Structure formats: structure tokens, C-alpha cells
Amino acid sequence: xxxxxxxxxxxxxxxxxxxxxxxxxxxxxxxxxxxxxxxxxxxxxxxxxxxxxxxxxxxxxxxxxxxxxxxxxxxxxxxxxxxxxxxxxxxxxxxxxxxxxxxxxxxxxxxxxxxxxxxxxxxxxxxxxxxxxxxxxxxxxxxxxxxxxxxxxxxxxxxxxxxxxxxxxxxxxxxxxxxxxxxxxxxxxxxxxxxxxxxxxxxxxxxxxxxxxxxxxxxxxxxxxxxxxxxxxxxxxxxxxxxxxxxxxxxxxxxxxxxxxxxxxxxxxxxxxxxxxxxxxxxxxxxxxxxxxxxxxxxxxxxxxxxxxxxxxxxxxxxxxxxxxxxxxxxxxxxxxxxxxxxxxxxxxxxxxxxxxxxxxxxxxxxxxxxxxxxxxxxxxxxxxxxxxxxxxxxxxxxxxxxxxxxxxxxxxxxxxxxxxxxxxxxxxxxxxxxxxxxxxxxxxxxxxxxxxxxxxxxxxxxxxxxxxxxxxxxxxxxxxxxxxxxxxxxxxxx
Numbered sequence: 001x002x003x004x005x006x007x008x009x010x011x012x013x014x015x016x017x018x019x020x021x022x023x024x025x026x027x028x029x030x031x032x033x034x035x036x037x038x039x040x041x042x043x044x045x046x047x048x049x050x051x052x053x054x055x056x057x058x059x060x061x062x063x064x065x066x067x068x069x070x071x072x073x074x075x076x077x078x079x080x081x082x083x084x085x086x087x088x089x090x091x092x093x094x095x096x097x098x099x100x101x102x103x104x105x106x107x108x109x110x111x112x113x114x115x116x117x118x119x120x121x122x123x124x125x126x127x128x129x130x131x132x133x134x135x136x137x138x139x140x141x142x143x144x145x146x147x148x149x150x151x152x153x154x155x156x157x158x159x160x161x162x163x164x165x166x167x168x169x170x171x172x173x174x175x176x177x178x179x180x181x182x183x184x185x186x187x188x189x190x191x192x193x194x195x196x197x198x199x200x201x202x203x204x205x206x207x208x209x210x211x212x213x214x215x216x217x218x219x220x221x222x223x224x225x226x227x228x229x230x231x232x233x234x235x236x237x238x239x240x241x242x243x244x245x246x247x248x249x250x251x252x253x254x255x256x257x258x259x260x261x262x263x264x265x266x267x268x269x270x271x272x273x274x275x276x277x278x279x280x281x282x283x284x285x286x287x288x289x290x291x292x293x294x295x296x297x298x299x300x301x302x303x304x305x306x307x308x309x310x311x312x313x314x315x316x317x318x319x320x321x322x323x324x325x326x327x328x329x330x331x332x333x334x335x336x337x338x339x340x341x342x343x344x345x346x347x348x349x350x351x352x353x354x355x356x357x358x359x360x361x362x363x364x365x366x367x368x369x370x371x372x373x374x375x376x377x378x379x380x381x382x383x384x385x386x387x388x389x390x391x392x393x394x395x396x397x398x399x400x401x402x403x404x405x406x407x408x409x410x411x412x413x414x415x416x417x418x419x420x421x422x423x424x425x426x427x428x429x430x431x432x433x434x435x436x437x438x439x440x441x442x443x444x445x446x447x448x449x450x451x452x453x454x455x456x457x458x459x460x461x462x463x464x465x466x467x468x469x470x471x472x473x474x475x476x477x478x479x480x481x482x483x484x485x486x487x488x489x490x491x492x493x494x495x
Contacts, residue, residue: 003023003073004022004023004073004075004453005020005021005022005023005028005069005073005074005075006020006074006075006076006077006078006241006444006447006448006453007019007020007060007076007077008020008021008077008078008079008080008241008437008440008441008443008444008447009056009059009077009078009079009080009081009169009440009443010080010081010245010439010443011052011079011080011081011082011165011166011169012081012082012245013082013085013102013103013104014034014035014037015033015034015035015055016032016033016035016052016055016056016059017030017031017032017437017440018031018032018056018059018060018062018063019063019437019440019441019444020063020067020069020074021440021441021444023448023453024463025435025441025444025445025448025460025463027435027436027437027441028067028069029063029066029067029069030063031059031062031066032059033055033058033059034055035047035048035051035052035055037102038099043105043106043107043109044105044107045101045102045104045105046099046100046102046105047099047100048099048100049087049089049096049099049100049168050095050096052100052168052169053169053172056169056172056173057229057230057232060229061232064232071232071233071234072234072235074233074237075237075448075451075453076237076238076239076240076241076448076450076451076453077173077229077237077238077240077447078240078241078242078440078443078444078446078447079166079169079170079239079241079242079243079443080242080243080244080245080248080440080442081165081166081169081185081242081243081245082102082103082165082244082245083103083164083184083185083188083244083245084103084135084136084137084164084189085102085103085137085164085165086100086101086137086140086141086144086162086163086164086189087100087162087163087164087165087167087168088141088144088145088151088155088160088161088162088213089160089161089162089168089171090159090160090161091158091159091160091161091176092159094171094172097144097148097151097154097160098144098147098151100165100168101140101141101143101144102140103135103136103137104135105134105140106134107134107139107140107143108138108140108142108143109134109139111134111139111143111207112133112134112139115132115206116132120132120206123202124190124203124206126281127193127195127196127200127203128193128194128200129187129194129279129281129282129287129288129289130187130188130190130287130288130289131287131356132190133190136188136189136190137164137188137189137190137191138189138190138191138203138207138209139190139207141162141189141207141209142207142209145208145209146208152208155210155213156210158210158212158213160213161179161215162209162213162214162215163179163181163214163215164185164188164189164244166181166182166185166244167179167180167185167215170224170225170239173225173227173229173230173239174224174225174226174227177225177226178224178225178239179216180216180218180222180224180225180242181215181216181217181218181242182217182218182219182220182222182242182243182244182293183197183217183219183220183290183292184220184243184244184247184248184289184290184291184292185242185243185244186199186215186217186290187289187290188244188289190203190207191203191204191207191209191214192217194279194288194289194290194300195279197217197293198217199214199217219294219295220242220243220251220293220443220450221240221241221294221295221446221449221450222240222295223238223240223451224238224239224240224242225238225239226238226239227239238450239447240447240450240451241443241444241445241446241447241448241449241450242443242446243439243442243443243446246270246303246439247272247289247291247292247301247442248439248441248442248443248446249262249264249270249272249438249439249442250262250272250274250291250292250301250442251291251292251443251445251446252433252435252438252439252440252441252444252445253407253409253431253433253438253442254407254460254461254464255272255274255291255407256299256457256461257274257404258274258275258276258399259274259396259399259401259402259403259404259405260273260404260405260407261273261395261403261404261405261406261407262406262407262408262409262438263388263406263408263409263410263422264408264409264410264438264439265309265310265384265408265409265412265413266309266310266410266411267308267309267311267314268305268306268308268309268310268311268352269305269306269309269384269387269410270303270305270306271303271304271305271306271353271388271392271395272289272301272303273301273302273303273392273399273401273403274291274299274300274301275288275299275300275301275302275395275399276299276300276399276401277298277299277300278300279300280300280302280398280399281398282398283302283354283394283395283397283398284354285304285353285354285355285356285394286302286303286304286353286354286391286394286395287302287303287304288300288301288302288303289301289303292446294446294449294457297457302394302395302398302399304352304353304354304391304394304395305352305353306352306353306384306387306388307346307347307348307349307350307351307352308346308347308348308349308362309346309384309387310410310411310412311346311348312344312346312380312383312384313326313329313380313381313412315346315348316329322376322377323377326411326412326414326415327414327415329377329380329381329415329417330381330415330416330417330418332373332374332377332378333374333377333378333381333417333418334417335374336372336374336375336378338375338378339366339375339378339379339382340366340368340370340375341366341368342364342365342366342371342375342378342379343364343365343366343382343383343485343486343489344362344363344364344376344379344380344382344383345362345363345365345383345489345493346362346380346383347361347363347493348361351490351494353390353391354391354394355390355490355494357494360493360494363489363493364376364379365489365492365493366379366485366489378417381417381418381421382421382482382486383486384412384418384422385421385422385424385425385426386425386483386486388422388426389425389426389483392406392426403426403428404428405428405429405430405431406422406423406426406428406429406430406431407430407433408422408430408431408432408433409432409433409435409436409438410436413432413433419432419468419470420470420473423470423471423472423473424472424473424474424479425474425479425482425483426472427472427474427476427479428472429469429470429471429472430469430470431468431469432466432467432468432469432470433465433466434466434467435465445460448460
């Protein structure tokens with residue numbers, strides 16, 4: 001279907017992008033705008049939903065005017081979004097009753113601790129696949145509802161609507177005609193039963209959330225509604241292809257078979273492994289989520305998030321000034337044969353999955369008189385690969401599925417030393433995506449399936465392209481020795 005384009009919105013924690021893809025899944029044009037971060041008190045993080053919507057319109061206008069593509073050739077609009085961030089708004093006016101509570105916000109910690117003390121942690125994990133933690137949407141939404149008695153009363157009267165950022169954008173883009181979300185976003189709220197595939201009334205009651213304010217949950221390739229993008233377009237186009245950002249990246253990387261995994265390297269890293277059609281209980285420290293739900297297909301994933309990957313290299317550059325750029329880290333790492341027994345544990349804000357120890361802090365061990373900055377920089381890069389192996393080893397073992405291929409995206413994939421070392425540590429091939437915007441691409445692919453640009457998963461698999469494929473080449477003895485040293489260093493730090 002030539003001449004048809006998909007307009008994909010990638011709404012992230014820091015900003016909003018509009019990206020135009022063609023019928024070959026190639027990026028044609030993009031524009032972006034950042035939004036303000038609000039920190040009303042230490043540990044609290046908010047966004048202005050109206051600013052996010054305004055920025056969405058702004059970047060869409062930039063793409064439409066700057067791409068040179070006729071408006072009539074824009075076939076559908078897709079959305080990938082920051083997960084877990086939650087909004088509550090008035091159904092009549094369309095105005096938020098409070099700022100969006102961001103996934104980073106810790107204001108729900110007290111409620112989560114209370115529910116744990118009441119013995120509900122096991123029930124919630126068994127039904128949602130998630131940890132009882134303020135990272136997920138439920139405690140933030142509960143806080144907004146409890147913040148003002150009038151808000152709670154209006155919610156109980158069904159005068160308010162709640163949802164993650166995708167729901168908010170769809171509502172606004174359809175002028176309040178559609179209150180929907182997809183399964184990948186719903187399953188990250190801590191309110192959705194991933195086995196029954198519906199909102200869980202008992203859990204909603206535990207968080208004091210009236211179920212009627214929650215959106216309808218539909219497959220990612222469903223038609224979510226129709227929009228003219230605030231009259232920017234002459235005719236309405238369908239909104240189809242809605243996914244949480246990490247799920248969009250999984251889908252965009254074509255991880256459609258069990259054992260296929262994706263890593264998105266950024267400030268931290270999101271690691272997901274497709275575990276097939278059964279929602280297995282995740283290993284301790286990891287979570288089970290719905291990877292994606294199409295009209296005719298449902299796949300689950302194990303997921304873990306690493307706090308510090310790219311942030312580690314940024315710290316070396318900005319705080320220690322050992323390097324001037326990320327590129328320099330590769331040159332220094334290659335200037336020595338090994339890290340010389342040095343292990344760098346980047347626990348600047350504690351250790352994330354699978355350890356979940358927020359009390360420990362960063363540590364560099366194994367330093368000797370012969371240690372140079374090259375050894376420290378190499379050890380920092382190696383720590384990224386070690387942390388990823390921590391997760392994927394657990395996932396593969398628990399799922400009973402061998403790793404098949406690791407599909408990676410994000411800025412650090414340009415570091416060839418890191419990619420080779422990652423492949424060596426996992427003893428698995430690594431495919432580096434040729435598209436930087438994997439999340440937006442994934443939602444666009446789902447939207448294209450939903451609106452007939454492509455007819456099947458097989459068809460979009462044929463469009464998969466890699467910039468480079470890296471094969472493992474390290475001997476097993478050396479690989480095991482290096483990884484054992486990492487595990488020993490972590491054990492020494494957290495014991």
C-alpha cells in the first residue's frame with residue numbers, strides 16, 4: 001500500500017516526539033518537544049497533562065508541515081507512551097483535576113507499605129505479575145482520589161475519568177469520545193489481572209479506586225477512535241497501535257517468538273524476554289507483564305529494569321571527568337586487554353532488578369597500584385553487560401526457554417566494545433536495530449496491522465532490518481571467570 005504513512009507519537013518521561021513512518025517501516029521525519037518536570041516536594045514527581053497534550057499537537061504540526069507529505073496520505077495515528085504515569089480528569093470539561101503522577105514519584109510508598117503490612121503483597125503479585133510498589137500507577141491514582149474529598153465523591157458519581165498517558169491523549173484527540181487503553185499499559189497499573197485480562201475489583205477496592213473511572217481495555221491493533229488532530233487534518237483518521245514504550249520497543253524489534261529478547265539501553269535499561277502465551281510467575285526481583293495483545297495474539301514477557309547503565313558513563317564524564325564523551329569510553333576500554341580485576345558496581349541509587357537493594361551505593365573494587373583510568377572505564381562498560389546478564393540468565397532459567405537473539409536499541413548500542421562484550425557475556429548473538437525510535441516503530445507497526453497497511457505479523461517481520469549483528473567469540477572459561485568475579489563483587493557489597 002504505497003503512499004500511506006503512519007504518524008506515531010512517542011510520549012516519554014522527558015518529552016514528546018512525532019515520527020512519520022512509511023509503508024516499509026522506514027522513518028521519514030520527526031520532531032520533538034520537551035515538557036517541564038515538577039518536584040513539589042522531595043521524592044514527588046509530576047507532569048502537566050495539558051502541556052503534554054499541547055506539545056503533542058505542536059510536534060504533529062511540525063511533522064505535517066516539515067515532512068512535505070500530503071495530509072491526505074497520513075493513514076493513521078499511533079501512540080507509545082511512558083508507562084505507569086497516571087492522570088485523572090473531568091469527563092465534561094476534559095480538564096485534569098490534578099497534575100499527572102509520574103512513575104518516578106514516591107508519594108504512594110506509605111500506602112504500599114501499609115498494604116504489605118496487611119498481607120496483600122502475595123495476592124497482588126499473583127494476579128498482576130508486579131511488585132507492590134509506588135513505581136506502578138495504583139498508589140499514585142489512589143493518592144489523587146484521597147487528596148480531596150470532593151474528587152473522590154465525583155469519581156464515585158462517574159464524573160471523572162482516569163488512565164495512563166495513552167488514555168489521556170486518546171481522550172483529548174477524540175474530543176472525549178474514547179476512553180480506552182491497551183493491555184500493555186493496563187497491566188502496568190497494579191490494578192489489572194493478567195490472567196483474567198480485566199480490571200481486578202478486589203485490588204481496586206484495596207486502593208480505593210472506583211472501577212467505573214478506569215478505561216476500556218482493547219488490543220493494540222484495535223481502532224481506539226478517530227481524530228482530526230484538533231482540525232489539523234481535513235478528514236478524521238483512525239487511532240490504532242497503542243502500546244507502553246517498552247512494549248512498543250519489543251514489538252518494533254519483532255520479538256514475536258519465545259526466547260527473543262530486547263534491551264533498550266538508555267540512562268537505565270529495560271530488559272524484556274518473550275516467554276510465550278502463558279503468564280509464568282517471574283523470578284524474585286523481576287515482573288511478569290503482558291508483552292503485547294493483538295486481536296488474534298497474546299504474548300507475555302518477563303521484565304527487569306536496571307537503574308544505571310548510560311548514567312554510569314555520564315558520571316565518569318561529568319563527575320570524575322575521566323572521559324570527555326561516550327565515544328572516548330570505547331577507545332579507553334580497547335586500550336587495555338582487560339579491566340585488570342576491577343569491578344564497577346553502579347549502585348548510585350541502589351541496585352535495581354534482580355537485587356532491589358536501595359541501601360547500597362556505588363562501589364569500585366579490585367583496584368591495585370597498576371590500575372589506570374582505562375581499567376576503571378572498561379570496568380564501567382562491563383558493568384552494563386554484567387547487569388543485563390543477571391536478568392536474562394534468570395529469565396531464561398525460569399521460563400525454561402534458551403536465549404535466541406538479543407535485539408537492542410538506544411544510544412549505547414553505538415559502542416562496539418560494549419555490544420561485543422554483551423554478546424560474549426550472554427553467549428548469544430546481538431542484533432543492533434537500524435531504527436533509533438524502536439518504541440514509536442512498534443506502535444506504528446501495530447497501527448499498520450490494525451488499519452490494513454500490513455496484513456500479518458509475518459509481513460512486518462520481513463521488514464526487519466539490523467545495522468549490525470554481533471556474534472559471541474569469548475571462550476567459556478574466560479566468560480565464566482569474569483562473571484563469577486562480578487557476582488562475588490556484588491555479594492560482598494550487599495551482604
